[in-house]
Amino acid sequence: TLDRSSAASDCIRDSPRVDQLPVRLLTRLPTMNFSAHMYASRTADRWVRVNGRQLGEGDWIADKVQIINIEAQRVVLSFEDELFTMAALTDW
Secondary structure, three states, X not given: OOOHHHHHHXXXXXXXXXXXXXXXXXXXXXXXXXXXXXXXXXXXXXXXXXXXXXXXXXXXXXOOEEEEEEOOOEEEEEEOOEEEEEEOXXXX
């Protein structure tokens, strides 16, 4: 049987960085200003401050940008069904 959590974590690990996304996506990505990044071993304790709002995993930054995973050194995001990563405390 296929272990879904393992497949999902492979997907996340192999996600491109924001600057590696296709131009068609880059041109439509909204502004994201990360001013705080809190990683904790407990998922419920992880959060980032983006555009002045404190958000956790599963929250939406903008219409089509969702926080998928908050890791120690980066954030995994989804935009129009494409996963990508941004280093902690970077802006777009």
